[in-house]
Amino acid sequence: FEYSAPQTIDKKMPAIFLFHGYRSNEKDLLPLVKSLRDTHHIFSLRGSIAFLQGGYAYWDIEAYDRPVRKEYDQAMETVQAFIRKAIQEYNLDSTDMTFLGFSQGAVLVQSLALTVGKPISKVVALSGYVPYFVKEKEYHKQAVDHLNIFISHGINDTVAPYWWGEESRDYFESLGAHVTFKTYSSDHYVSPENKRDVIKFIKGT
Numbered sequence: 001f002e003y004s005a006p007q008t009i010d011k012k013m014p015a016i017f018l019f020h021g022y023r024s025n026e027k028d029l030l031p032l033v034k035s036l037r038d039t040h041h042i043f044s045l046r047g048s049i050a051f052l053q054g055g056y057a058y059w060d061i062e063a064y065d066r067p068v069r070k071e072y073d074q075a076m077e078t079v080q081a082f083i084r085k086a087i088q089e090y091n092l093d094s095t096d097m098t099f100l101g102f103s104q105g106a107v108l109v110q111s112l113a114l115t116v117g118k119p120i121s122k123v124v125a126l127s128g129y130v131p132y133f134v135k136e137k138e139y140h141k142q143a144v145d146h147l148n149i150f151i152s153h154g155i156n157d158t159v160a161p162y163w164w165g166e167e168s169r170d171y172f173e174s175l176g177a178h179v180t181f182k183t184y185s186s187d188h189y190v191s192p193e194n195k196r197d198v199i200k201f202i203k204g205t
Contacts, residue, residue: 001082002026002044004037005090014096016202017083018044019105023055029102032195036202040098041090045079047104058108064160065129067107072131075108080116087119098202100124102190103160107131110168113149113177117142123149124198126190127157129164130171145176150201152194154186 006013016036018029026046033042047056049071058079059071087094099120101109106128113123114134133139149172153165162183169181180201184191190198 001046004042007038012091012093013041015041015092016098019101019108021103021105022057023051025056041092094119096121098122102126113147114141115139125151127153127160130168147177149177150180152182154184157188159188
């Protein structure tokens with residue numbers, strides 16, 4: 001994983017955990033939160049599955065919206081163990097932790113939001129969805145009425161259908177989370193407008 005610490009650490013500081021997309025890597029999302037390096041611990045976690053053609057994933061897929069379940073379950077366990085260790089080892093402010101993911105990473109952060117509970121205060125899910133088996137009570141879900149979640153999707157996304165974003169919005173709203181939903185006239189990438197809105201959301205401005 002990639003890690004950066006605030007320049008001055010005189011108290012428990014907030015943290016951002018980044019999760020990249022399918023066949024990408026841990027460096028991909030770092031430019032997105034570059035402006036927050038002085039105020040946040042930043043962890044960018046690389047998926048454990050490597051492809052011969054390059055890039056990594058947290059799990060492989062049977063179909064785009066169907067993770068290989070064994071690999072998905074292992075990724076969830078590994079990431080949650082990393083979070084618990086990081087909170088202790090880096091003396092993080094566990095009341096101010098942001099999980100940010102794009103594409104497959106957005107699937108992961110939404111799943112974590114539903115299963116980890118209180119330690120996650122903010123979630124940024126860019127172009128993802130919530131797996132059907134998480135919704136169908138195969139995972140023990142925590143309350144999310146404390147959660148602030150930013151969900152965005154490109155209207156012209158040719159990889160992850162736009163309605164996935166709407167479905168995530170409706171699902172989290174039905175559970176009582178505080179949802180910010182944004183759409184952009186983009187394909188499967190983070191537009192400059194999307195980036196600006198993400199930073200504003202994380203800063204709470």
